[in-house]
């Protein structure tokens with residue numbers, strides 16, 4: 728397989744050359760991206776033997792929008808006893824902490840869920856998320872259901 732290459736340089740109408748550079752975001756506008764990278768948290772649900780039984784990962788998507796990128800109680804036998812609800816609460820608490828003292832507030836939390844995942848969809852619907860969009864063929868095996876929760880209404884942070 729040939730190595731992907733960035734597009735060729737550009738020559739402006741005035742004859743100047745422009746080139747493309749790929750930079751890790753930590754080194755690109757560091758003030759802004761330090762904040763974005765700090766806003767990327769994993770909340771783990773750990774038992775007394777140190778095993779992780781569930782996780783929620785969220786990231787700052789825009790200055791005022793958070794995406795939950797991972798969310799689950801690993802073992803099926805552990806589900807449907809309120810752990811997911813408490814994990815979501817722990818996630819919201821960590822978002823609230825992140826936004827504390829920031830000049831902007833958290834407006835929306837969103838998540839992409841397999842459209843065929845009925846338990847996930849029922850869970851979000853039971854927790855204040857509304858279906859925002861269906862994205863056709865988002866995954867190779869099914870559509871995505873995008874759910875969003877309006878945090879402005881709740882004044883979370």
Ligand SMILES: CC(C)(COP(=O)(O)OP(=O)(O)OC[C@H]1O[C@@H](n2cnc3c(N)ncnc32)[C@H](O)[C@@H]1OP(=O)(O)O)[C@@H](O)C(=O)NCCC(=O)NCCS
Pocket residue numbers: 797798799800801805806807808809810811812813839840841844845846847849850851853
């Ligand atoms: C979605 C998930 C995290 C929910 O966790 P959980 O611990 O089972 O959820 P809770 O026990 O806190 O459920 C809270 C409410 O959500 C709804 N809900 C949860 N699972 C449901 C199911 N299988 N069918 C219908 N409603 C369900 C119910 O309203 C439930 O309240 P109730 O039990 O009083 O009726 C869990 O099912 C899971 O890990 N699934 C696999 C991964 C996944 O689908 N992740 C989300 C998509 S990205």
